[in-house]
Amino acid sequence: MKQQIEGSQAVAQAVALCRPEVMACYPISPQTHIVETLSRKVKVGEIGNCQFLNVESEFGALSVLIGASAMGARSYTATTSQGLLFMAEAVYNAAGLGLPIVMTIANRAIGAPINIWNDHSDSMAMRDSGWLQLFAEDNQEAVDLHIQAFRLAEELSCPVMVCMDGYILTHAFEEVDLPTQEQVDDFLPPFEPVQVLDPQDPVSIGAMVGPEAFTEVRYLAHHKHLQALEAIPRISQTFQNIFQRSSGGLLKLYHTDKAETLLLALGSVNGTIKDAVDDLRTEGWPVGAIQLCSYRPFPSHALRHAAQNAKRVIVIEKDLAVGNGGIVSSEVKLALQGLPTIVDTVIAGLGGRAISKAAVIDTVKAACLEGLEEPHFLDLNWEAINRELTRQAEQRRSGPTPENLLREIGLSSGKAL
């Protein structure tokens, strides 16, 4: 049923419809509305016998789910930013153990400087952990991806992160078509674990593995992601058959036919990008867009196929590999190696800086007409940076950089928008 609803509420509803059995949660903005809602649903008995644990840390939260999932329970949590990093050891461990946990990432920047706003630094930091990472463009897709995530995770016995932009989606109040319990039950079979702690059939899970077999175990984790490249579009198609709408998949194409320039991005900025593409096309620019829905596994072949005729791919990414440049663009370059396609990196939207349609349009024009430096930082305030660099060169004890910059710009962080 269609509802005008906050993204977090919608995701909580979707998770509840998936009949989770154990949830362990720790508060961190901007994912709190999701777990608050779920805690209430558990308490009033809306989710069967589901157990909701208020734990002492994110590390504890995911650790609880490791135990619950190994005991054969469908398990869920949500986190973001510092919380994801705080649970990092358990993130890798859950994937290494092959436990099909689903976790929402309300994508948020990582400090210092502390920043509660959206970018993709958090989930990018966990990109090699072995979790699948799916990115939602809007709240409808966030809802749909959670339902698909449980099926995908349990089919492959591999944990899945559903990434949705913090605040931009979690706190947006928009129309979402929430499925019925019957639809979800039709789509998502009960969890049949491939390994389980069972006194009738005792196994050791998490044993030490030496050099004689470790590489093979790691390869099999990689193999799961290769299987996911096939499973993600298939499950997306099954979803469409039952729910009558298209959601998820590896990537989505927008006016890519005969486009000479393609914009590529993850998450909610794809909405703004599509508006920019429409405007540019109206002006006669042969532009299209690719929305990367699955970031892990990285759909190299599908991407290469989609971009093979483009002259230029402009990757707009909300992250920064400090000392290198773009994280996503590096992978796009690998996927397109051997082709003459130019790949530009545009670092944008860090720490919640809004990405405007106008800026996207200007960037496309600048790239096509003059080319972009690599990497290109969208809307960077060079004056403030140069003044701070001068100050640092002039005095050893130049003080904390963030505070100096805020003084330069004359803003408090609360008004940065």
Place this chain on the structure above:
Amino acid sequence: MIEIRIHGRGGQGVVTAAELLAAAAFHDGKVAQAFPSFGSERTGAPVTAFCRIDTKPIRSREPITHPNVLFIQDSTLLHQLNVFSGLSEQGIVMMNSTRQVEELGLKDWMVQHPEVEIYSFPASDLAEKHLGRSIANVGMVAGFASVTGALTKEAVQYAIQGKFPGKLGALNVQVAAEAFDYVSSHKIGV
């Protein structure tokens, strides 16, 4: 597309105002998107929220920098922030205030922007009267619906009852009804 930017302070129901607008638009069969300014502000600090209303899907996620409607729920913000930033020259301003143009210090601005319509009315006083709490948001939403016709009265009531169940909803519907009838006489000019 109608793009509404709402200025107020933490605790004044600014985000709720945006949600009421979106819920009412949804009830009217329109497409809407409401979102806050994503701050970590505490009670009393300036807060901004946004709402877009359209008849076709809304894809943009950028904050509203060029609104055609402004809500100013706290007129003390008028001279603290550039609340009028980016407002359309044919824009509409809904202001929660009992004061006149001169008192608000808006005369010069209004002269420079002659086509902007400003409605200044005591939305928070209406709420005080019916609820015993001076929360301006419901009156502002109803006033906007009345002045622009962008939302039906019924849709506003639906949104209020969805947000505030029970008696609180009924009282807020009274606030909305009074604001709906009352606001058109509060257009201010120079």
Place this chain on the structure above:
Amino acid sequence: MSYQRVKFYQTGTFTVGNRLLDEGDRTVQARTDRSNSLNSGHRACQGCGEALGARYALDAVMRATQNKMVAVNATGCLEVFSSPYPESAWQIPWLHSVFGNAPAVASGVAAALRAKGKTDIRVIAQGGDGATVDIGFGCLSGMFERNDDVLYVCYDNEAYMNTGIQRSGATPARAWTNTTQAVGTEPGNPMGIGKNLPCIAMAHGIPFVATASVADLHDLETKVTKAMSIRGARYIHIHVPCPLGWKSDPAQTIKVARLAVESGLFPLFEAEGGVVSDRTPIRKQVPVEQYLALQGRFKHLFNPRDEEALAAIQAMADRNIHLYGLLPTKPAMET
């Protein structure tokens, strides 16, 4: 204690006297049909107190639960020596995640069992002192305060032995480790630091806390059995000598453990709801020197004699004896 303490004066040990008991009172290990959680063939060192403690504790859990149990293990010696793939020594469902999260993982297992209505299956978590008092402390405290239905067993060998003998928050005063070396003006681990986890566990008000020692396996089994008769968060702290890290004779593990108890340095007690409810009295207090002298990690206290340190350690033992009433000043404590 819920069992009749039988004194085996003629053997000088509580552990070898099984044959003198009625069959029903003997430790589980003496039975032909005994349970066997931790199978032979694992890779623990000779004289490993932890292997002994773990086997007795888990076998007692198996017996108490009719084998319906799951064990969660923190990273550490026990995990490493018992599990190398594909030769696990565990005869029970066993899960190892990481170093610092065993209590939380066990909470998750317990939550899953609750969700599935399988309350007949019980959960235990176990780890060494590093996993318990240091890196896993946050998760442990969380498990305690939520009163999750988990028995947590800490095998305390008083340092990080798996990584090669480094100091933990449970390392005793003046003990040598590789990060508290026997050099400088105060050789070994400084005085006056470290933490007492049984007391911290009690401060959470959980239903059951106990200390135990591999010196008295019957007492250990009885406490584990009692813990399994209770629901909610339970904690048992077992003193397990490590010949490698303590630089003691592997053949003397039980003796060293017993001297820790009999000197008063490691008091054996039980607490229910945060209040000490019982303790195992000492027949005759032995000087701490007897305990310390068997361990190379305290060698620097004797050559030359560090009277100040020895007196301070003796004072700790005396304080425990006073605090827990360990000497039989009242006849009632003899049982």
